[in-house]
Amino acid sequence: MRFLQRWLVVVAVAVCSVVARADAYDGKPKLVVILVFDQFRGDFLDRYRADFKAKNGWNLFLKQGAHFTDCYYDYANLITAAGHSTIGTGAYTDGHGIPLNEWYERGADGKLRQVSSVQDDRYTLVGAPAGTKDLTGASAHRELASTLGDELVLATGGKARVYGVSMKDRAAILTSGHASKGAFWVDHDSGQWETSTYWMKQLPTWATEFNASGAADRARTEGGVATGLSFYERVGRTAASVRYQLDFAKALITNEKLGQNPAGVPDLIAISVSSTDINGHAFGPDDPSQKALVVGSDAALDEFFTYLDKTVGLKNVMVAMSGDHGVATSQVSADAMGMPALDFPATSFTEPLEKALQKRWPLKGKGAYVITMDNPYLLLNQAAFEAAGVREDEAENATRELLTQIFAGFASTSTTHDVRQKDVPVLTHAYTSTEMREGRLPDTQYGRLVAHSYSPYVGWALHLNFGPYQFPWHGSGTTHFSANSYDRHVPLELFGAAFVPGTYHGVVAPVDIAATFASLLRINRPSAAVGRVLTEAIKPEAAGSTWVRESATPHTAVK
Incomplete structure (x- = not known):
């Protein structure tokens, strides 16, 4: 009997060990992706999930990742610039300082002037089309806190490469931060990608080639928008613009070799898709065009994440997806x-x-x-x-x-x-x-x-x-800004080897992204971060993980 009991104990321990190893992970990603969909309310994914067919589109999060149904911002100025700063810094406006997209300041001449959240008179635009009248540059200098990307750069001695991409300058800049290698956004009329001398004096060759490739014209054709109409306002409403932004992100990842850092440290890219905000303001969240845009984004996301699987390997990628704010039902739909x-x-x-x-x-x-x-x-x-x-x-x-x-x-x-x-x-x-x-x-x-x-x-x-x-x-459309729940409700989706797939119903917040990723990356939280680590969705770490092996390696003292 005692032999049988001992044998059962041994078997039980062995089985538990196998299960633990199967559920554990090697916690050092090669590429971190912070994905934001602008004006993407927290109920959209479940409302339309029956229409999502692609494996690596929205189902990457819904079926293969951690899906949080109750993510709410804990502040009351639900605006694009503030939301992207909050995601990037893990802090609210009282921590990162960004309250609005634009506000008013007195200039050196004493006159009141409107300034944007990223406007920086010390720099100029790079890559702007010929004839652009306002060449004022941009940076994150008004953002009064560090971002997750900033802390990753500091933790790796400057070796990690961080970039931001969006149709909006504020979205590309404020999410990625101060120490990024570059932030890129589009000229509103042409759709041409541009940046600021804060990062570089001229566009990288690959970005210039992308601008010259006809990609903007193809997006116009795909979106059914005539030449001469604003690329941002008109093409930006369509699923063609989602693909356009993700294609530029793919070009950046390929040419800058993100996820293949020679120093063996993670890289980070922050991508904000502006399309849902542009269309949402025009027609509202309940309009059929907004559903078509969300569902139409499924294929573009599938192409993007399938590309990452082939180039970096999804097992080496850690992704967070959220929205910068929700939105109110339009007057037309409510009536x-x-x-x-x-x-x-x-x-x-x-x-x-x-x-x-x-x-x-x-x-x-x-x-x-x-x-x-x-x-x-x-x-x-x-x-x-x-x-x-x-x-x-x-x-x-x-x-x-x-x-x-x-x-x-x-x-x-x-x-x-x-x-x-x-x-x-x-x-x-x-x-x-x-x-x-x-x-x-x-x-x-x-x-x-x-x-x-x-x-x-x-x-x-x-x-x-x-x-x-x-x-x-x-x-005729709608907007967002208030303390009301519908403006504060956004998705929070996590994908990667570290996360236990499933649906989670506890209340969480976008500030938890920076806290969770900083913990998993073993780096400092951003300077003003207030979120919590989402331990309920994190797997146990394998005994032989990269972090454990590296911590066992003797370190040479710095002289």
Whole structure:
């Protein structure tokens, strides 16, 4: 009996060892891919998954990777530049500083000017088409935190190669970071790829050849867009633009030999596909064209990941996929489904607000008091208030008081009807920059979301939130920016040898990508990172893994 018991124990241990080895992994990838689909709400993949047929398209994540159904941003300024910074840095706006795509600053001449999140007057564009009027360059200098790519470069003594690719400059730059070898984006009219002298004085030969290859013209033809129309606005709405961006990424990976680093360290590429944002703004998330674009991206992704399998080997690649923000249902779609929603012009409240402010404090020059409503921030003109002798807290509090009165007036105009009417605009929350900066916010979920949205770049301002599916907007489509769940909900997908395939229903956040990948890569987290390591989706590490073998190797002391 004792012999039998011992024999069973030995067998059990042996079986467990085999299972452990089968589920374990060798945790050192050759290539890290951070893939972002712009304006890609978190329900899209499950909503359309029956239409995904390719093995290595969306099913790379849904069937072969870790699929998180409940990924939500924990801040309240759901904007492209902020979202890409958050993915790259693993921090929110109060950590990385990027609040909006553009904001306003006083120039050296004292005049107020709009600046973009990546604009850098010290550099110029490289590869821009002849005749381009504005050649102002770009960099990540306004991003006040390091990215995952930056930390990988530092950890490898500069040997890791990091790149960013997107149709949008801010998406290519802010996700990849400061220490990247290059970031590339497109000229809006022509679709030609360009960069900035921050990285290089001229385009690499392969990029010049790609621009001359006719790829942009083929994308126009495939997308059914006539010559002369904006490549970004028109071709950018189609699945042809998804393939165009991924084809450029393939050219970069091939020619820069990413995943084949001679130093034996991982390389990283951040790719942001802008197409879903361009089409989504025009038509909304429920329009058939948006479903067609998401489903049409399946084949392009399959081509891209199959290419990686042949060149680097998918077993050597670690991928994270997410979105920079979600999106609200459009007014048109909501009306068709019987859901109250409202798009309304910002001027409906900014114009009466300006009049009320001028009545209280007559202007003393320096322009109007209200600069603009740049969702979710109402930006105020500091110089105009100071000329009138008004302090920041006084200006912001008075603005909120007047806004509250204006929105109350919308509600008081309601009358009785026997058919359904559009709702009136509702202002649910308004907090001042002073309150955000000083931490004078309620101890609630919303207070936390607003706290994470603070940036000194917005200056004197109010952070506003409106009723569900209500948004200041112009045109027929939709937008994103709010603290509401639909704007904060995005996918989080992980693929690679380190991950246990399956569906995970716990709440996670995009900031967890940088934390998880930094842990697996054995590098420092980005400087302001706040996410957690997604240990529930990570396999046990094999006893003979690269990291274990290397840690057993004696190191020569640095003299």
